[in-house]
Every structure is written in structure tokens, then in C-alpha cells.
Amino acid sequence: MRLARLMTTAALLALPVMANAQTTPPPTNVRPDQAKFRELYKELVEINTTLSIGSCTKAAEAMGARLRAAGYPEADVKVVVEPKHPREGSLVAVLRGTDPKSKPILLLAHIDVVEANRADWTRDPFVLVEENGYFYGRGTSDDKSQAAIWADSLIRLKQEGYKPKRDIKMALTCGEESEGYNGIEDLLKNHRPMVDAEFALNEGADGLLDEQGKEVVLEVQAGEKVYQDFTLTVTNPGGHSSRPQGANAIYQLSAALDRIGAYQFPPRFIDATKGYFTQMQPRVSAEQAAAMKALVANIQDPAALKTVTADPMWNSMLRTTCVATMVSAGHAPNALPQRATANVNCRILPGTPVEEVKAKLAEVAADPAVAFTLAHEAKTASPPPALTPAIMGPITKQAAKLWPGVPIVPILLTGATDGVHTNAAGIPTYGVTGIFGGSDGDGIHGLNERVRVKSLYEGRDFLHGLIKDYAGGK
Template identity: 30%
Template sequence: MAEDVVDLCSALLRFDTTNRGRGDSAGEREAAEFVAGHLEDLGITATLLEPAPRRTNVLARVPGEDPSLPALLVQAHLDVVPADPTEWSVPPFSGVERDGYLWGRGAVDMKDMVAMVLAVLGTWSREGRGPRRDVVLAFVADEEDQGVLGARWLVEHHADFFAGCAAAISESGGYSYRFGDRRIYPVATAERGTYHLRLTARGRAGHGSRRNDDNAVVKLIGALGRLAAHRHPVRLSPTVRAFLERTGAALGVEVDLDDVDGTLARLGPVGALAESTVRNSTTPTVLRAGYKVNVIPGTASAEVDVRALPGTAEELMATVDSLIGPDVVREQLEAQPPVQAPIDSPWFDAMAAALRAEDPEAVVVPYCMGGGTDAKAFSALGIDCYGFSPLLLPPGYDYRAMAHGVDERVPVEGLRFGTRVLDRFLSS
């Protein structure tokens, strides 16, 4: 049985759990069976649940010393996005260690977290230790699509398993950013909401050579152009405001909340963490119209990725309607509200303390994720969800380019650092 976090992560990276969406997936079964087998070897009962063939979720519970305390949920997804081997320096499912990194699809998104949690559990087993409170484990399928075979399915069909969980941790937080000689560790306490829209314009079909003042394509293009060109106003959520104020104070950078864009520029690479979360966004991504170049179609449609900050969804949809105008119909395909967890809480304080115990110079700040995670599903159960998957990153390493990128890799020493941090946090 693999025990070292590097060996565990390498083994997980060798499982092809590619999720192409729309039901096209390699499946998580082998990776899930590996995780479940490791848990069983440690004396932890694991349950495998498959809402569809090969789409496998793993649930387990590690009893704490004080069962009266609220439980903590640790959730991580086993699926990964596609990787084109012709673009990579190494085979994307090789799990090879090279130049101080582990390479492979899922190295930071997020099989590293799975490996770190398994390594902590192994350490507890060898040393006869355990957590202070119950730790509930969910290693899930389908996060890289819509979660309907993973977290969302579990919340709908197995909510009782998560009863008593007050908080949860998962991906996209707790990793280091360098600003000069300072290290900033952002912990995610919020996510923008996800609203996927279909816009449809209808007009008069006809010959492409003839004048047509009722062209569905032209109507749709006009609406999309207005949406894409619109600059949404700054809306500072509590998390983003705290990020700017606390990061600026720690780094000695002037923070002017009346000039947020200037403040982000002064914060440099650290400011890039917040640039997508000071405003809402409406991004056209899919177009469908026509079937022949000399035929004007009667219908044209587009899909738009809309992201909303906490408390702004109603205002944002009104803005969308005003921009697309009366000739375009809006249909909602997906609606996952924003996530907001308390910033000043014992959970956040414990995460910060665990980071500072391993890196005394750590500056720990809250931040808002521009995208989304399975936190949206679990927060529906009243669980406060945080992004906390700690890593110490070397200079020059572009963490944000790794997830879904070519040559995804995670630093070996960063993995070991994260394992020690998680051990401190989960133990306490």
C-alpha cells in the first residue's frame, strides 16, 4: 500500500478519469476503487455509490474524539478534464516525477488533494492518532461537468450522510502567492454564482442574396455584441472587500475602494486573484445558426456563461434583459447561486493557524473564486464551504495556468507541505 503522498498522487494520476461532459466520460471507477481500498486498509469503512455505470463516488466517515462537535466535510473530485497527449511534454496519465514535480492531468485539479488526505489518514493510522471531531469524506464524480452524477446527486439522494457537517473544505485555496519576499495564502470563502443562458433570435428565413430586415443572425449578433461590450459595475462582496483590505495592509499597498481597478494593478500578480470577482460577467461561448451559406436561417441561438457575485443575481438578469432587447428570448439552462462562507470564523482561523505553523511568514487572506466548484452543491445543505487545498509553490510556478492547462504538474515539496498543513488542521 502506498503511504507517501507523492506515491499516492502518482498512482492517482495514472488513472484516466477524463470527463468530456454530456455523458462522455472514462469514468471514475478505478480511481474510486483505489481510494476505497486504501481507506479499508486503514480500517475506515468506505461506501461506493454509482448513479450511472462507472461514475463512482466514495463516502466514508472518520470518527473524532468528541462526537458532540460539528463534523467537517472534506470533499474532492476524482474526474479530470481532457488532455491532448500531442500537446504535452509527458503522457498526461503517466504520473511521472521529473524536475521536482509530479506531472499529469489532475495534478492540481485535484488529485493532489485526494492524495494529501489519504496520506494524512495513513499517518494517523501509523501513529495511533485521529481527529478531534468527525471527518466526513466525499471523493466524488462529475465535478468537471455539472456534478449531476457526483456532488449534486449525493446531496439530492444521500443528504443524511452529511448530517451534522458544519463546514467543508475542498479545492482552490490555501496555496502560496509571492509578492516580493512575502507569501500570500488565499483561502476561498466565496464563489460567484453560475447561470448558463440560451439566447434565441427568430426572424424570416430567406435567400442569402436578398435583402432581409428580419434576419435572426443579425439580431443575435447585435445582442451578443452589446453583452460582450458591457462593462459591469464594481460590486464588492464582503469576501472581496476583505481580500483587498487585508492583502493591501499586509503588503503595504495602498487600497482605494473607490478605485478598485487601480488597487488591483498595484497588487500585481496577487491582484489577479480578484480581477474576475469585483464584477459580474456575461461571456458568450456557443453559437448556433444556419445550415447553408446562401440560406438566411429563421432561428439563431447562443449560449452565454453568466457569473454573479453574492447578492447581485436579480440585478444582473435585469441588465442582461435590457442589453439583449425585445427581439431575443432568454432561457435559463443552469442556475447555481453564489456561495458565501463566514470570513471571521473558527474554521478560517484554524486554517490560517495551520498554514502559519508550517510557514510562520504566511499571510492568510480570504478570496472569492471567479468560477465554481462542488461547494455550490454542498452549501445547499447549510454547510459553510471553504477552498482549502494547501500547497507551498516555488518562485516562477504559475498555479493558475496548471488547472485545465497543458503540462499540468504539482511541486513535490509543495505536496509534502500541504500534507503537513492538512494534518494540523484536520487533527485540531
């Protein structure tokens, strides 16, 4: 679920939305190695991996077969299938390093995709189409682009005879786009040695193009908010509607929701957001730049906070947010309600315990008659991964080769990826793809999903170099 393009409308004053993405001319002089990658990418995109009728297991087996054909032994390429979820298998592979004392790196991507109705699409969503400089198809961007790059890189490294210093592990998993079974969660719980690593590279951040197709910023995700739903419930004895009583479950719940709606959690910086608001200053209006500068100096500055948080995305980056999303009440039109419930959806800043948020919501509701429960199992609160020189140095080095002068901007993801599981498990996870796209989202989760061909090939070169820098060896 790639939702990392945080250049909002306010931030794009000088960067108009791409009016006609298909005007970009197709790339020329495709290299032989790029043609081979395209074959792998095509195979992966054209395997339907939707939850309804698709099969991640089939996709995992196809990529596994390619790795074995490239020389990987059976012991280093495993398709892991949970018996109760036979179509939701994952592929785990490893290129062995020369130094057993060096902790591995993990290349993570999900291979399941959002549903796609052929009748609604201009082209068949499960046929890779290259047209006017773009690849079209479900998953071309989210997230089979990175999954294909990871598999292709492991094949290239093997064929090059590359000997990394540390193990390079890869996990192509299922379940990121749906509720229920999740492949990386299962691997972490039941097969931890297969995916254990010092840190992981994942989706969650891209690059942004302006309307002329010029690279504007390259994003690096360092942390994501934790998704948590709370159920609020008020119960009363009820009675006949002709005899209203003082206590009414609907009114009580409504009053509590009003108080929650008026409350704002305090702002807090992490490395990623402080870096973002520092580096974005030259790219926004003068008023916004001044507010960002003041906010970086003092996050409690009321005037600066008001200006910056007027943008909903920026507000979400700075604080935990909670909002009512569903309500249900009553059992008959002529009866007093015996029960009223609401769902409050929270996106919690990394490192903030879920129970702390729950307690604050109950305090703000200020009514002991309102019961608060977790709508689902709480995710483990985990600190955001640090943007150390060891992480940022290779990114800066490889980016400079392809996009000299393009700034690298750290971000906090306000949506969600599988990084929420690896971070919580103690594996710092960074979103970095090097794949540049338009500010309109390129149809991710919607119709006619696409990725620019040039961007995909460049992202492939970027990530391949990045893997080598992180893994060491020769």
C-alpha cells in the first residue's frame, strides 16, 4: 500500500499535477539486462494475486523457479504456505554472505494486489501493457515493481558471482492489501530465522515528478503510523419512545464523540518528520517555509503550528489522529436505544503505546458510561527507525549517480505497509524505491494503475547499487 507521496496541494504551488501522463515519450535503447527484467516483471504482474480469485502462491513459485534456474540451491529458496491459506504463500530466499558475524539485510515486498474489475479498466489489469512510456496493470507499481526488482537483483548478483559480506534475504509476501492472514507477520512469528535481519528495505516512499517529468524529490520513509480501531459502546435499559428518559445511549455517545472530535493530540517530531519539515522549506510558499522553520525550532510555536497543520497531511504527520468512522444505534424506531456503538479509527505516531491513546480517548470522552474496547488486536508500539549515516550514506551515493542535485527527503508514512510488522519485531524498516511518479498517485488502488517505464528501470539500477553498498563484499 504505497501512500507516501506527501507533497500535498499546498506544497505543490510550483509543481502542477501532471495533466497528461501519457505524453511522456517511450524510453529508447533498452539494455539487454533490462529486457530480461521486463520478462520477469511481466510474468509477475500477469499472475493474478487478488484475495478473491488470485494466488500469491503461484507468483511465489514462479519467482522461486527463476531463482533456482539462476543457480540458487533448493535450501536457499523456500515457498512458505500456511495450510489454512493455500493461495497466500510467500517466497523467502537468501544469497549467502561470507561473514557469519555480519547481520543480514532483508528485502521485503508484498505480491498481493488490490482487486481490479476488468469492465472498469481501459486495459486488462492482468496483462502488462507498455504504452506511451508507461507500464499499465494492477500491481505495476504497488508493489510488484519492487518485488520484481528484488527477485531480479538476486538473480543478477548470483550470475555476477557476487559475494556479499552479509546475507541478503528476500521475502515476497501476501496479505498486505487485505485484512486477515499476513505473510510477513506469519514469517516473523513462526519462521523468524528465515527473515531475521539487522534492517529491512521495503515500499513506502517513492520519488516525485513535476508535470514536465523532471525529478523533484526522492523520499525515504523512516517510520509509519500504527493503525488502531477502538469500539465505543453505551448501553441503557431502553424503553418505549413515548416516555423519554434522562439517559439516552445515542445522545451520550454523540456527546462523547463531539468531545473526541474537538480534541487534538499534541504534536511530536521523529527523525523523519523533523527532516521533512526542514528540507521542504525551499519547496513551499514563503509563509509555509517560515512556519516550518519556526516549528522545527519549537514544535509548540502556536502560530507556526496553526499554519502548518492547516494542511491535513502535514497535521497527520505531526500528531496521532483519531476520527469517528462508523456509528450504529437503536433497535426499533419506536423504542429508546438500548445500545449505541461507534468506531473511532486512530493513526498513532510510532513509539506511542496503544493503551496510552485509549486512556486519553476515555479521558476526553469524560463519561464513564462510554466503554472503550480494542476493535482488534493491538499492534506493538515500536520506535521509528533512525536515519543514521550508515543508512542514508548509500542512498545519497546511489541517488547522486542517477539524479544529481535531487534532494532526499525523509518522511513518516501516515498510511500503512508491512513495515509495521517488521518494525514492531525489532527489524528497523526503511521505505525506499527510487521509483519516481506523478503527484496524482499513478492509479494505485484505483483504475489503470501505471508506472513510468524510465522510472522503473532507473529504480532498478538504484536499488541494485544500494543492495551492494549495504551488503558489502565483491
